[in-house]
Amino acid sequence: KRGGWVVEPVSNIDGRRTNASTTAMHAVFLDADGTGSWDALLGALERLGLGYIFYESGGSTQDVPKWRLVLQIASPFSVRSDIERAAWKSAYHTCRVVFGALGKLHGVGFDPATETSASPWFVTEKRRAEDRTRRVLWKGVKTLDLPALVRALPTPPAQEINPQP
DSSP states (O other): OOSSOEEOOEEESSSOOSTTTEEEEEEEEEEEESSOOSHHHHHHHHHHTBOEEEEEOTTOOSSSOEEEEEEEEEEEEEOSSHHHHHHHHHHHHHHHHHHHHHTTOOTTOSOTTOOOTTOOEEOSOOSSTTSOOOOEEEEOOBOBOHHHHHHHSOOOOSSOOOOOO
């Protein structure tokens, strides 16, 4: 993880991995660690005609699937100001909820702590030579119209709400 390729789907003014240097987002990366398989979500994205990249992440096993979904967004999502960064976080949480529900994920679904605009994503490299080859699924069709999705749905809470028993 510390020595592999890093992907950040952003426009950036100076190459530094900071929120202040990041000016626009170009994709949504969603991270699922042990909350279910990607099968239901793959079927839903196929029916919707959306393009995607699914890939297994480090430590994925048959019993505990760990994977990521990458959705390219149709137009850059500006994150130049605090207001725009807050709008990105809200849009990201909308994606977590919508695509987690479509994927029938359990628990928290997609990781709620990866909404920052300067989040690094490590591509699906092996950590050790003896590790098994990870699965990658890719289909380029329609991109996600993120502003339209956000406008069509209520804003989810930014924090997880755990009701008391």
